[in-house]
Amino acid sequence: MRAFHSGLSPVIHLDETSVLDIGACVVDGVDLAPGRAIPDDGDPRIDHSLEGFLFTCGPDHIRHPQPIAGNAEGKKYPLHGSFSSHPAEIIDWVCSDDNARATARVPVTLADGGMALLEREWRIDGSTGEVQLHDRVTNTSDHAQPVFHMYHMNVGAWLLDDGVRLSGAMFQEGGFGWRFGDEPGSVFCVQAVQENEGGQAWAEMSLGPIAAVGGKTLKVAFRTDTLPFLQMWRNQQAPANVVGIEPVSHRWVDRAELEKSGEFHMLQPGESRTYALRFRFV
Known part of the structure; x- marks a missing residue:
């Protein structure tokens, strides 16, 4: 893990062993x-x-x-796809008090034998503390492939008290307490409500205030042209105690249903699809 930080931002630790995802996220x-x-x-x-x-x-x-269609051995696509555990090739890494930038390439071997390339850029605006993530996924196979994407943001729920709420235009009545659904956990997926911003469509939601970090609220925004849904997950089945914020490319239905309804996003060899997310604590 390498610490990545600038100005007012949290200190995040980027995992070079697994697609430069975030390990620790330290606030106050x-x-x-x-x-x-x-x-x-x-x-x-x-x-x-x-x-x-x-x-x-x-x-x-x-x-x-x-299941992987047509696989005679009954092989399945792995839990949450193939990205995890692929090491990142660091291209650039610069941190200062004003801003920070890290870029990487991640060649990915897919479960069905195909290939893809993740090109990842992290940026931090030190003056606001906002962390920005920009991804481009390219099909480097020799045949067309569907592409899926989900950012799985996880917060230790023992840090959340009864005053913490989910807020956002995509939520019923604009929001509710973080203990949604049945105990000891629940999942739901909703259409993201978008706002135009600089020619792109974004959605924003928040989780807070979190007393454990000085009453700060986590605000998360994501591009809705390629991440049109928001999935929320919580699990308090011991030893689990976690809440997940999950901007996602597809509805929460089986893969076969997505394919049948024409909802796969197909990439021809050499074609790419881009995704973006940003977050800050305010």
């Missing part, structure tokens, strides 16, 4: 990542990634395992 001396307070899904790649504050699902699959 408190790490918001869940660590081992996560469910064990039987996949050590995902256990490692899920411990951190942000990991990336895709590009060949998101969510839970599904």
Whole structure:
């Protein structure tokens, strides 16, 4: 892990062993990542990634395992796709009090034998503390491939009290307490409500105020042209105690249903698709 920080930003630790995702995210001396307070899904790649504050699902699959069509051995796409555990090739790494920038290439071997390339850029505006992520995924296979994407942001829920709310235009009545759904956990997925910004469509939501970090609120924004949905997840089934904020490219239905309804985003060899997310604590 390498610390990445500028000005008013949190100190985030980027994981060079796994697509330069975020491990620790330290605000006012408190790490918001869940660590081992996560469910064990039987996949050590995902256990490692899920411990951190942000990991990336895709590009060949998101969510839970599904069969690979036509595979005679019954092989499945792995939990949350193939990104996790692929090492990042660092291209640039600059940190100052005013801003920070880190870029990397991540060649990815897909579960069905195909290939993809993730080109990743992290930026920090030191004056506001905002952290920005820009991704480009390119199909480097010799045949067309569908592409999926989800950012899985995880917060240790033991840090949240009853005053913490989810807020955003995509939520019923504009928001509600963080303990949504049935106990000890729940999942839902909604259409993101977008606002135009500089020629691009973005959505924003927030989680807070979080007393454990001085009453700050986590604000998350994401591009809705390629991430048109927001999935929310929480799990308080011991030893898990985590809340997930998950901007995502596809509805929460089985892969077969997405394909049948024409909702795959197909990339021809050499074609790319871009995604972006930003967050700050205010």
